[in-house]
Amino acid sequence: MIGRRVVITGIGVQAPGGDGVKEFWSLLSEGRTATRPISLFDASPFRSRVAAEVDFDAEAHGLTPREIRRMDRATRLAVVAAREAVADSGLDFAGLDPARTGVAVGSAVGCTMGLEEEYRVVSDDGRDWLVDHSYAVPHLYRHFVPSSMAAEVAWQVGAEGPVSVISTGCTSGLDSVGYARELIAEGSADVLVAGATDAPISPITVACFDAIKATTPRNDDAAHASRPFDNTRNGFVLGEGSAMFVLEELESARRRGATVYAELAGFASRCNAFHMTGLRPDGREMAEAIGAALAEARVDPGDLDYVNAHGSGTRQNDRHETAAFKRSLGEHARRVPVSSIKSMIGHSLGAIGSLEIAACALAMRHDVIPPTANLHEPDPECDLDYVPLTARERRTDTVLTVGSGFGGFQSAMVLTRPGARAAA
Structure with a gap:
């Protein structure tokens, strides 16, 4: 704990x-x-x-x-x-x-x-x-x-x-x-x-x-x-x-009266032990990382206000990730806004996970969810609310951000607004 x-x-x-x-x-x-x-x-x-x-x-x-x-x-x-x-x-x-x-x-x-x-x-x-x-x-x-x-x-x-x-x-x-x-x-x-x-x-x-x-x-x-x-x-x-x-x-x-952007309430990582660049289509390992991060944060899937996706723009990743959200978040996966900032700033490999944490902390500070740019024709297999084209104003107290990497690495982090959860 x-x-x-x-x-x-x-x-x-x-x-x-x-x-x-x-x-x-x-x-x-x-x-x-x-x-x-x-x-x-x-x-x-x-x-x-x-x-x-x-x-x-x-x-x-x-x-x-x-x-x-x-x-x-x-x-x-x-x-x-x-x-x-x-x-x-x-x-x-x-x-x-x-x-x-x-x-x-x-x-x-x-x-x-x-x-x-x-x-x-x-x-x-x-x-x-x-x-x-x-x-x-x-x-x-x-x-x-x-x-x-x-x-x-x-x-x-x-x-x-x-x-x-x-x-x-x-x-x-x-x-x-x-x-x-x-x-x-x-x-x-x-x-x-x-x-x-x-x-x-x-x-x-x-x-x-x-x-x-x-x-x-x-x-x-x-x-x-x-x-x-x-x-x-x-x-x-x-x-x-x-x-x-x-x-x-x-x-x-x-x-000391510091400005607090967000609490890092939960974190977990998994590896699929499967393939250097390949992903299993069911998203099981990412789903397990998400579940463990939520459990450590003492957050229910239904409490999530926003999900920052890995969203690289490859067919394999996007479909794997959509499956992972459905598997880990249940019915809430269809209600919670999800977006990928890689649509705007590309994929900076090891740096992108931290840039996405920054985006999540700022989304919480401004109560604005950044969009998925260039999303004009959704893939029918990626059928969640991927916040196309335009940012969305929304109270954002609890955020999930995830990452997926070559080697089968899958990581998930939960950020919460200060004071939004009881002390552990």
Whole structure:
């Protein structure tokens, strides 16, 4: 049973279509899309040439030339998002016990862009099989070891307690926050800066997803290429970004008068032990994760006001997820609004789970449910209320967010409005 109650008191976001939390929420609540032709490299040789990129200027965010040189793009996104979260929390990190302060960063593919860029240099664009390491940047080791991402965030906030990278594919952003919550709940730490980051829009990643035809080839209509639950969908749109949070114990947050966005009331994960990329059509493993998260939160399915779907825009995932909701939520699955923000900001792999947590916390704060953009022709097999096209005003006290990842990982988290449930 969970011990201390854990809440979000600070949010920081770097996402496609917006710089910071305010612009992120504006895009989601207005149902705008940030998917476009890839501009980070020449994508003309590839099958899928669309993505959701972050318009990110590291220097404008105060990163020094030395920091930019040693950090991969994903690390820079995480550091800037963490700074925003810390400022938003109002917490004086200099006054905290550093040994009771920790960091948990989720990432699916680590420092992909830095590694690929350096390999191109040392191999002369792949020409040389035997490479000359002396041409690499002196910080190449930091790109190779993903722990450098969490270390950079820890240095920013002075954390000397538990500092970890969680890498469970596309559920990393949920699992890192779930892990951070457990550390505070069990008393191993008092404050965690937690979240996820990924910057995978690079030739190697695009080529990998091209090979298995997971990403959309709808290159002539990039703005409407991500179509979760729509009958015309034909794959997901790759994205990038970061969302970071300040997590602390509820009573401590109340004593200092902090703004509390949401309580992390329940979390669970499962694995289907079935296939690296395949999903069972009945959604059993996701349904079990949802059931366990609801039970830990002491929330009945009928209490849910909103479900943030994984909603990647592949036929396999969308139908599997619809089945999981029906299996775990019963008749309430047909009443509760469900939506996918990947329709607007793409699928940023390990980062997306944290970006979706941010969307859920903001939906609760504003009592607005973000829509599923581009949903014009619903798949008859995806017959739930997927909030098409337009955001919906609704009192939102209890939210479920889920994630599904390669390897068979399935995770679920329940967020509740502070004061909406009795003390456990």
